[in-house]
């Protein structure tokens with residue numbers, strides 16, 4: 001019989017040391033709010049209920065976490081972790097309550113599963129860790145038989161207790177039926193004048209409840225964020241873990257210390273990523289894709305064998321198999337490139353489809369365009385898609401050659417296999433198969449004299 005689980009996430013702290021108007025738990029780690037990491041991990045436990053205890057910045061927090069089927073409990077005054085937990089108790093039904101912290105983002109699912117397994121059968125489980133220096137944390141006090149008797153907070157420690165290396169991570173699995181009674185017994189006659197959740201341990205021991213302890217595999221699983229220094233440190237730890245996962249799965253990284261993943265990277269085999277690339281949202285890299293140095297990719301799909309040269313910016317775009325992009329290219333939302341397309345330096349593509357084998361290699365803007373296959377666009381070409389009020393489409397049919405430095409004033413269609421002359425401003429449809437020239441005729445004035453100094 002598996003027991004019914006509640007999760008309570010304590011997130012009422014203001015986060016004074018962040019020096020920010022944003023509540024602490026909404027600060028981002030790997031592109032996602034701290035508390036969202038905790039929620040996402042907790043979801044893996046299939047809890048019957050997930051309650052966030054909030055205080056400071058309640059409206060911001062509820063907006064940021066809207067639509068996730070969460071319970072919210074307001075802790076109007078921050079009177080301690082025990083008091084915070086008590087605010088959620090009226091919403092709890094079930095056997096086990098797992099208490100997590102909104103500012104401890106990297107605890108792994110398997111660690112929480114181990115804690116829950118250890119607390120089965122009505123035990124109280126505590127996630128503890130052994131640190132060389134446990135300064136600042138609550139200490140786990142055990143009796144001569146090695147059984148946990150209570151937790152003592154740093155500020156209430158005797159020198160002997162301060163020497164204890166086993167610390168309280170704060171994460172606990174508690175028998176739900178006991179909570180209301182125990183919490184009503186908490187007192188705040190301690191150094192901080194707070195109602196401590198840690199005092200639940202002594203009450204459980206008094207009531208004959210067995211205490212089980214579990215350690216996380218990694219110290220960083222219990223590390224919290226109180227300031228931006230700690231946030232930056234955890235970000236690096238997390239990025240190193242994500243880089244390790246990619247390497248282990250066969251992705252080549254020029255340097256695992258120089259990659260940032262703020263979302264998920266899905267990949268085929270033999271993908272290679274050079275230094276300083278940033279991945280946001282959902283990025284899919286097909287087999288053999290190569291990403292050059294200093295690229296930014298957000299919500300993009302890149303098919304097999306495509307190469308993204310250095311310094312490219314790609315967002316909400318699709319790149320077909322074997323395509324070559326950059327260096328210095330920008331694919332904006334709605335850029336959909338088929339196979340074998342070449343987009344070269346200083347080319348911007350927006351809301352346009354480009355069919356197989358077409359090339360836009362230099363200094364161009366292609367917006368709101370439907371481009372056929374086998375097209376070549378000369379350097380410095382602009383689709384003038386906007387009259388200042390409305391946007392219009394440009395259609396360039398198969399195997400067209402656009403000369404250098406053209407302006408294609410939309411709405412306009414360039415027929416299949418048409419050629420446009422260099423320097424043309426094309427304002428009317430260009431017929432298929434013909435050369436269209438739209439520029440002033442060149443004249444030379446034979447007897448012209450250069451001006452002379454008067």
Ligand code: UD1
Nearest residue numbers: 010011012013078079080081084101137138168169170196
């Ligand atoms: C707490 C533990 C300590 C443990 C440490 C681990 C207690 C009394 N102490 O100490 O044993 O080693 O965490 O990091 O529990 N919070 C509220 N409302 C409050 C107070 C706190 O929601 O009234 C939230 C905070 O936002 C935070 C968490 O609870 O997410 C921990 O609170 P904090 O004040 O940082 O506890 P510590 O003193 O670090």
Ligand code: CA
Nearest residue numbers: 103224225226
């Ligand atoms: Ca803390």
